[in-house]
Amino acid sequence: MDNLDYRLPQRRHLTTGPTEPGPKGEELQARLEASVPRSVTPLWPRYIAEADGGVLVDVDGNSLIDLGSGIAVTTVGAANPAVVDAVGQAAAKFTHTCFMVSPYESYIEVAERLGELTPGDFEKRTALFNSGAEAVENAVKIARSYTGRNGVAVLDCAYHGRTNLTMAMTAKNMPYKSGFGPFASEVYRVPTSYPLRDGLSGPAAAQRTISVLEQQIGAGNLACLVVEPVQGEGGFVVPAPGYLRELARWCREHGVVFVADEIQSGLCRTGAWFACEQEGVEPDLVTIAKGVAGGLPLSAVTGRAEIMDAPHPGGLGGTYGGNPVACAAALAALTEMERLHLSSRAREIEAVVREVLGPLVSVAGAGETRQGETGQGEANPGRGGVAELRGRGGMMALEFVDANSAPSAELTSAVARRCRDAGVLVLTCGMDGNVVRLLPPLVIGEDLLREGLGVLADAIRAEVSLG
Structure with a gap:
């Protein structure tokens, strides 16, 4: 992986205790609890002041x-100079007109x-919106029209968003759907x-699938x-x-519109x-969001x-869809993806992940995984630990099981907590909450x-030894 230029030092450094925020973080936490509903309480009480490359620097x-990229958003970095410059230039000209009323280039x-x-x-044609869920909803509207x-029709383990229609399309109940129904009809899993x-x-x-x-x-x-x-939230x-080719x-x-939801997997994330493309599939419609605008809301x-x-x-659109500042950011971000060869870089990230974490499947006692270009793994049952390392490019995951080879959310949470305590942000996912997902910025x-990855490996060894 080529070295890149960064504004902030690319190092892990803890100035406060591993489990608690510092004084500034504690103050912000108190303000959050007094003003923000518990339903949007953050995972990690580390309040970020700056970010660049692969690091997040908090207020203390x-x-x-950062092995999460804001959930696959900061693909080109959280403060990419080209994106920052494009945003500044665009905002200095105009911040909004509404494309449906007075358009722009x-x-x-x-x-x-x-x-x-x-x-x-x-x-092809493209319509722009604000969020991934909006893109999915509009893809459905277009297909119905x-x-x-x-x-x-959607798949088991799917995640497509948090709006009413996309909640109906999403498989996982907690925390996304519980108590929020009734949901939109005519959605089949x-x-x-x-x-x-x-x-x-x-x-x-x-x-x-076809039989059903x-x-x-x-x-x-x-x-x-x-x-x-x-699949994203469903477990990578x-x-x-x-x-996918058969579907x-x-x-x-049968004249059914094939929609590829590439909101998390698209834009160089998996190495293409x-x-x-890696499945040889040309979808009728593709939904795009997350990394497309370097952190600004666009889909x-x-x-x-x-x-x-x-x-x-007039059937599609919205007040903010395709905001001019977000469009400028997207043009810069897409150019940076090309200039920095981020698809190739994603494949290099995958090679490092497999090198460092691949042996842990065997060490954990859950069997040895052999990986190939398909991203698949072959796993044998064992005493518990890592059942499989899988994924593509900069979208990798570890699935954890207990001593009976059943999904273990407890082990997964413990590993993720050890990583965060040591200053490494990892995310979890999966229908059973038993998957650690890795989404590093592709510029790391x-x-x-x-x-x-070494911190993650140490956390796995520590937790498995406790079992």
């Missing part, structure tokens, strides 16, 4: 290793760039491919099938090879511009021109990455 001067430029970067050599059908748990080949898993689609829903009732090429699950083929045969739906043009004029330096 602690320099922390940067929106069109973003649409053109995304049309070029998304898979498929066909005519195009097909004249209502049904929406079908089996997914989860190689560690189901042991099925891609074609076999696809046939299981045909027998329980009916192709003639479906507007779209929405899939994450690599990489489907078995061939699974896309079935959708084409979009994860579906998109990009897809086949005839599908995107189906809704009537190799030395810092290795240090953070």
